[in-house]
Amino acid sequence: MMHLHQMEDSPFCEKIRLLLHYKNVPYESVNYGASTITRIRRINSAGKVPVLVSGKQTVTDSTDICRFIEQQYPDKPVYSDSADESALIHVLEDWADESLYFMEMYFRFAIKTNSKAMLPLLLAHDPVWLRWLVGPLVVNGVKGILNRQGTSRRSTEQLQKDLKSHVNALESMLGKQPFLVADHLTMADLSVYVQLKRINQTPEGSAVISESLIVVNWLKRIHELTES
Ligand SMILES: N[C@@H](CCC(=O)N[C@@H](CS)C(=O)NCC(=O)O)C(=O)O
Known part of the structure:
Protein backbone atom coordinates (compact mmCIF):
# COMPACT_ATOMS: atom_id res chain seq x y z
CA MET A 1 0.00 0.00 0.00
CA TYR A 73 -0.50 2.81 -13.14
CA PRO A 74 -0.58 3.59 -16.88
CA ASP A 75 -4.37 3.06 -17.24
CA LYS A 76 -6.30 6.31 -17.79
CA PRO A 77 -3.16 8.21 -18.86
CA VAL A 78 -2.79 11.83 -17.75
CA TYR A 79 0.15 12.61 -20.02
CA SER A 80 0.36 12.37 -23.80
CA ASP A 81 2.39 10.55 -26.47
CA SER A 82 2.37 13.64 -28.64
CA ALA A 83 5.44 15.87 -28.25
CA ASP A 84 3.36 19.05 -28.73
CA GLU A 85 0.82 18.05 -26.09
CA SER A 86 3.56 16.91 -23.68
CA ALA A 87 5.26 20.29 -23.98
CA LEU A 88 2.01 22.11 -23.21
CA ILE A 89 1.22 19.84 -20.25
CA HIS A 90 4.70 20.51 -18.87
CA VAL A 91 4.41 24.28 -19.22
CA LEU A 92 0.87 24.48 -17.81
CA GLU A 93 1.72 22.29 -14.83
CA ASP A 94 4.73 24.46 -14.06
CA TRP A 95 2.70 27.68 -14.49
CA ALA A 96 0.05 26.38 -12.09
CA ASP A 97 2.60 25.21 -9.50
CA GLU A 98 4.95 28.19 -9.65
CA SER A 99 2.69 31.13 -10.51
CA LEU A 100 -0.99 30.43 -9.82
CA TYR A 101 0.06 29.04 -6.43
CA PHE A 102 1.12 32.51 -5.25
CA MET A 103 -2.19 33.91 -6.44
CA GLU A 104 -4.18 31.30 -4.51
CA MET A 105 -2.11 32.01 -1.37
CA TYR A 106 -2.77 35.73 -1.80
CA PHE A 107 -6.53 35.43 -2.26
CA ARG A 108 -6.91 32.96 0.62
CA PHE A 109 -4.45 34.24 3.19
CA ALA A 110 -3.38 37.84 2.47
CA ILE A 111 -6.95 39.16 2.56
CA LYS A 112 -7.84 39.26 6.25
CA THR A 113 -11.52 38.25 6.01
CA ASN A 114 -10.58 35.27 3.85
CA SER A 115 -7.74 33.99 6.02
CA LYS A 116 -10.14 33.72 8.97
CA ALA A 117 -12.37 31.43 6.92
CA MET A 118 -9.45 29.40 5.52
CA LEU A 119 -7.52 28.75 8.74
CA PRO A 120 -9.76 25.91 10.00
CA LEU A 121 -8.97 23.98 6.77
CA LEU A 122 -5.25 24.66 7.09
CA LEU A 123 -5.11 23.73 10.77
CA ALA A 124 -7.42 20.70 10.60
CA HIS A 125 -4.58 18.38 11.69
CA ASP A 126 -3.19 20.59 14.46
CA PRO A 127 -4.18 20.15 18.11
CA VAL A 128 -7.12 22.44 18.92
CA TRP A 129 -5.29 24.01 21.87
CA LEU A 130 -2.38 25.09 19.61
CA ARG A 131 -4.39 26.62 16.78
CA TRP A 132 -4.65 30.12 18.31
CA LEU A 133 -0.83 30.29 18.22
CA VAL A 134 -0.05 28.45 14.98
CA GLY A 135 -2.77 30.21 12.91
CA PRO A 136 -1.32 33.75 13.09
CA LEU A 137 2.23 32.40 12.66
CA VAL A 138 1.26 30.60 9.45
CA VAL A 139 -0.61 33.62 8.06
CA ASN A 140 2.37 35.91 8.82
CA GLY A 141 4.70 33.38 7.22
CA VAL A 142 2.58 33.26 4.06
CA LYS A 143 2.40 37.07 3.94
CA GLY A 144 6.20 37.27 4.24
CA ILE A 145 6.63 34.84 1.33
CA LEU A 146 4.11 36.78 -0.80
CA ASN A 147 5.83 40.07 -0.05
CA ARG A 148 9.31 38.81 -0.91
CA GLN A 149 8.05 37.05 -4.02
CA GLY A 150 6.18 40.20 -5.04
CA THR A 151 2.57 39.08 -5.47
CA SER A 152 1.28 40.99 -2.45
CA ARG A 153 3.00 44.19 -3.59
CA ARG A 154 0.20 44.41 -6.15
CA SER A 155 -3.30 45.47 -5.12
CA THR A 156 -6.26 43.09 -4.96
CA GLU A 157 -7.75 44.92 -7.99
CA GLN A 158 -4.54 44.40 -10.01
CA LEU A 159 -4.48 40.73 -9.07
CA GLN A 160 -8.12 40.37 -10.09
CA LYS A 161 -7.15 41.84 -13.49
CA ASP A 162 -4.28 39.34 -13.74
CA LEU A 163 -6.69 36.55 -12.83
CA LYS A 164 -9.12 37.77 -15.49
CA SER A 165 -6.33 37.50 -18.11
CA HIS A 166 -5.58 33.96 -16.92
CA VAL A 167 -9.26 33.00 -17.06
CA ASN A 168 -9.52 34.44 -20.59
CA ALA A 169 -6.51 32.39 -21.66
CA LEU A 170 -8.03 29.22 -20.20
CA GLU A 171 -11.33 30.04 -21.90
CA SER A 172 -9.54 30.25 -25.27
CA MET A 173 -7.91 26.86 -24.69
CA LEU A 174 -11.26 25.36 -23.74
CA GLY A 175 -13.15 26.96 -26.63
CA LYS A 176 -12.86 23.93 -28.90
CA GLN A 177 -12.19 21.04 -26.49
CA PRO A 178 -13.37 19.83 -23.06
CA PHE A 179 -9.86 19.71 -21.55
CA LEU A 180 -6.93 22.13 -21.65
CA VAL A 181 -4.49 20.17 -23.80
CA ALA A 182 -5.78 16.82 -25.06
CA ASP A 183 -9.13 15.12 -25.65
CA HIS A 184 -8.80 13.57 -22.18
CA LEU A 185 -7.94 14.77 -18.67
CA THR A 186 -4.23 15.51 -18.27
CA MET A 187 -1.97 16.80 -15.51
CA ALA A 188 -2.39 20.26 -17.04
CA ASP A 189 -6.08 20.18 -16.07
CA LEU A 190 -5.44 18.76 -12.59
CA SER A 191 -2.63 21.19 -11.79
CA VAL A 192 -4.57 24.28 -12.82
CA TYR A 193 -7.78 22.93 -11.23
CA VAL A 194 -6.38 22.61 -7.69
CA GLN A 195 -5.17 26.22 -7.72
CA LEU A 196 -8.27 27.71 -9.35
CA LYS A 197 -10.53 25.77 -7.00
CA ARG A 198 -8.85 27.51 -4.05
CA ILE A 199 -9.00 30.95 -5.66
CA ASN A 200 -12.69 30.26 -6.30
CA GLN A 201 -13.24 29.73 -2.54
CA THR A 202 -12.76 33.47 -2.05
CA PRO A 203 -15.30 36.19 -2.96
CA GLU A 204 -12.62 38.22 -4.83
CA GLY A 205 -11.55 35.20 -6.88
CA SER A 206 -14.95 33.75 -7.59
CA ALA A 207 -16.22 37.17 -8.75
CA VAL A 208 -13.74 36.87 -11.64
CA ILE A 209 -13.99 33.13 -12.34
CA SER A 210 -17.80 33.12 -12.33
CA GLU A 211 -17.78 35.50 -15.32
CA SER A 212 -16.61 32.63 -17.53
CA LEU A 213 -19.22 29.90 -18.00
CA ILE A 214 -16.71 27.87 -20.01
CA VAL A 215 -14.21 27.83 -17.14
CA VAL A 216 -16.93 27.22 -14.52
CA ASN A 217 -18.19 24.22 -16.52
CA TRP A 218 -14.63 22.93 -16.93
CA LEU A 219 -14.13 23.15 -13.13
CA LYS A 220 -17.35 21.13 -12.66
CA ARG A 221 -16.18 18.57 -15.22
CA ILE A 222 -12.87 18.03 -13.43
CA HIS A 223 -14.68 17.86 -10.07
CA GLU A 224 -17.00 15.12 -11.36
CA LEU A 225 -14.11 13.11 -12.82
CA THR A 226 -11.85 13.30 -9.80
CA GLU A 227 -13.83 14.05 -6.67
CA SER A 228 -17.17 12.28 -6.98
N1 LIG B 1 7.10 22.19 -5.85
C1 LIG B 1 6.62 21.47 -4.69
C2 LIG B 1 5.94 22.43 -3.74
C3 LIG B 1 5.50 21.78 -2.45
C4 LIG B 1 5.15 22.80 -1.39
O1 LIG B 1 5.44 23.99 -1.50
N2 LIG B 1 4.52 22.30 -0.31
C5 LIG B 1 4.18 23.16 0.81
C6 LIG B 1 2.70 22.97 1.21
S1 LIG B 1 1.66 23.71 0.01
C7 LIG B 1 5.02 22.74 2.02
O2 LIG B 1 5.35 21.59 2.18
N3 LIG B 1 5.35 23.70 2.89
C8 LIG B 1 6.04 23.43 4.10
C9 LIG B 1 7.26 24.26 4.28
O3 LIG B 1 7.70 24.92 3.31
O4 LIG B 1 7.77 24.27 5.40
C10 LIG B 1 5.66 20.37 -5.18
O5 LIG B 1 5.12 20.50 -6.30
O6 LIG B 1 5.50 19.37 -4.47
Missing part, protein backbone atom coordinates in the same frame (compact mmCIF):
# COMPACT_ATOMS: atom_id res chain seq x y z
CA MET A 2 1.32 3.45 -0.93
CA HIS A 3 1.49 6.17 1.72
CA LEU A 4 0.88 9.81 0.87
CA HIS A 5 2.51 12.13 3.39
CA GLN A 6 0.52 15.34 3.12
CA MET A 7 -0.95 18.52 4.48
CA GLU A 8 -4.57 18.11 3.53
CA ASP A 9 -5.09 21.75 2.51
CA SER A 10 -2.04 21.91 0.22
CA PRO A 11 -2.93 22.17 -3.49
CA PHE A 12 0.11 20.03 -4.35
CA CYS A 13 -1.14 17.26 -2.06
CA GLU A 14 -4.62 17.53 -3.52
CA LYS A 15 -3.11 17.12 -7.00
CA ILE A 16 -1.84 13.71 -5.91
CA ARG A 17 -5.06 12.68 -4.12
CA LEU A 18 -7.17 13.53 -7.18
CA LEU A 19 -4.84 11.65 -9.51
CA LEU A 20 -4.90 8.55 -7.27
CA HIS A 21 -8.70 8.75 -7.04
CA TYR A 22 -9.03 9.19 -10.83
CA LYS A 23 -6.86 6.13 -11.42
CA ASN A 24 -8.56 4.12 -8.65
CA VAL A 25 -5.28 3.54 -6.82
CA PRO A 26 -5.59 2.63 -3.13
CA TYR A 27 -3.38 4.55 -0.69
CA GLU A 28 -3.18 5.67 2.90
CA SER A 29 -2.68 9.25 4.03
CA VAL A 30 -0.19 10.34 6.67
CA ASN A 31 -1.36 13.79 7.73
CA TYR A 32 0.79 16.65 9.00
CA GLY A 33 -0.38 19.89 10.57
CA ALA A 34 1.30 23.29 10.39
CA SER A 35 2.77 22.56 13.84
CA THR A 36 4.21 19.16 12.85
CA ILE A 37 5.31 19.75 9.24
CA THR A 38 9.02 19.90 10.17
CA ARG A 39 8.79 16.13 10.88
CA ILE A 40 8.61 15.57 7.11
CA ARG A 41 12.37 16.29 7.03
CA ARG A 42 12.88 12.73 8.25
CA ILE A 43 11.88 11.50 4.79
CA ASN A 44 12.34 14.64 2.63
CA SER A 45 15.30 16.87 3.43
CA ALA A 46 13.62 19.71 1.49
CA GLY A 47 10.97 19.76 4.23
CA LYS A 48 8.05 19.79 1.78
CA VAL A 49 4.91 17.77 1.22
CA PRO A 50 3.67 15.86 -0.72
CA VAL A 51 5.90 12.83 -0.35
CA LEU A 52 4.83 9.44 -1.69
CA VAL A 53 6.28 6.30 -0.16
CA SER A 54 5.79 3.13 -2.19
CA GLY A 55 7.61 0.09 -0.84
CA LYS A 56 11.27 1.08 -0.71
CA GLN A 57 10.78 4.10 -2.95
CA THR A 58 10.31 7.62 -1.62
CA VAL A 59 9.24 10.17 -4.22
CA THR A 60 9.15 13.91 -3.51
CA ASP A 61 7.70 16.91 -5.40
CA SER A 62 4.19 16.68 -6.81
CA THR A 63 5.34 16.76 -10.44
CA ASP A 64 7.72 13.81 -9.96
CA ILE A 65 5.11 11.95 -7.89
CA CYS A 66 2.53 12.28 -10.69
CA ARG A 67 5.07 10.94 -13.23
CA PHE A 68 5.81 8.04 -10.87
CA ILE A 69 2.10 7.22 -10.45
CA GLU A 70 1.62 7.33 -14.24
CA GLN A 71 4.52 4.88 -14.70
CA GLN A 72 3.16 2.48 -12.09
